[in-house]
Amino acid sequence: MLQRTSLDAFKNKTDVPDDRYNPIFYKAHFQPIVNNDGLIVGVEVLARKKRENGGIINPDQFIPGLIRKKQTPDLDKQMLREACEFLNTLSTPSITASVNLSMRTICSKDIIEEIEKCLRTYGIPRSRIKLEVVEDAFPEAQETRVRAINTLKTLQQKGYKIVVDDYGVKASDIQRIEEITPDEIKIDPSLLFGHKPDQRYLEYLLRTDLRQQKPLIIEQVDTLDKRDKARQMIGTENIFFQGYLYATPGGKNKISKLINDQYDNRKSNLDEHPVIA
Numbered sequence: 001m002l003q004r005t006s007l008d009a010f011k012n013k014t015d016v017p018d019d020r021y022n023p024i025f026y027k028a029h030f031q032p033i034v035n036n037d038g039l040i041v042g043v044e045v046l047a048r049k050k051r052e053n054g055g056i057i058n059p060d061q062f063i064p065g066l067i068r069k070k071q072t073p074d075l076d077k078q079m080l081r082e083a084c085e086f087l088n089t090l091s092t093p094s095i096t097a098s099v100n101l102s103m104r105t106i107c108s109k110d111i112i113e114e115i116e117k118c119l120r121t122y123g124i125p126r127s128r129i130k131l132e133v134v135e136d137a138f139p140e141a142q143e144t145r146v147r148a149i150n151t152l153k154t155l156q157q158k159g160y161k162i163v164v165d166d167y168g169v170k171a172s173d174i175q176r177i178e179e180i181t182p183d184e185i186k187i188d189p190s191l192l193f194g195h196k197p198d199q200r201y202l203e204y205l206l207r208t209d210l211r212q213q214k215p216l217i218i219e220q221v222d223t224l225d226k227r228d229k230a231r232q233m234i235g236t237e238n239i240f241f242q243g244y245l246y247a248t249p250g251g252k253n254k255i256s257k258l259i260n261d262q263y264d265n266r267k268s269n270l271d272e273h274p275v276i277a
Helices: 004-015 059-068 072-087 111-122 142-157 173-180 189-193 199-205 208-213 224-234 252-272
Strands: 026-034 040-050 096-101 129-133 161-167 184-187 216-218 239-241
Touching (some): 040 059, 059 072, 111 142, 142 173
C-alpha cells in the first residue's frame, strides 16, 4: 500500500497531461474587453489546459513546455480557430477577438496564409480578429526580428489589427512600439498600479501624437480604484479596460451569453426609445 505522500504525488503526476501538444487537452477561455462606458467591445482569447480531473492549468505552467518542444504555433492556431467559432455564436458583428501570437508563430512558414485560410473557413472578416504580440515574442536576433516585423506589417496591410502586449515592463518596449507601429497598445498593470513605475514609459505613451492615435487597453483592472486611477493618469479618450471588475475569463457559452444579453438589451432599449437624428 502506498503511503499518503506517495499516493498524493502519484495523483498529482497522473492528473496533469504531459507537456506535449495535444489539442484535446487545451481549450479557449474568453475575457471581455470593455470601453470607457463599460460596454463589451471585444474579448481576449486565453489558452487553458485541462486536468484529467476536470480542473484547469494556467499558461505559466504549460507554455514553457510547449516552448521547449517548439509547439507554440500549434496552440496559437487552435486558439485562432476557437476564436472564430466563438465569434460565430454572437448576435452582434461588432465584437472583436484578440489572439496571442508567439514569436515562433509569427516567424513560422506560411503563417499569413494559414491565418487567412482559417478566417475564410469560418467566414470571419479580418476586422474582427486582432493579433496580439506577446511580450516574449519579439526576438533579439536581427534576422529573425526583421522577419517578424515584415510579417506583422504584411498582416496590417491586409487589414488585421496588431496589438502590442505588456507595454511598460521591459527596457526594449519603446523600441518595440517604434518598430512594430501597432494599432493598439496593452498596458501592463505595473506601469499604472506598481509601486515604482518607470516614468519614461508613461511619458512616451502620453506623447500627444501617440496618445491620440493609439487605443490603450488597461489590463488587470479588478477594482474601481484602479479604473479611476487609470482614467486620471492617461485620460478617458480611446481607453479600454480588461479585468475582474468587469468579467472573469470564461468558456464560450458563458461569455457569448453575456455579450448577447448586452446586445439584446441595448437593441430592446433602442427599439423602445429610438434615437431621432
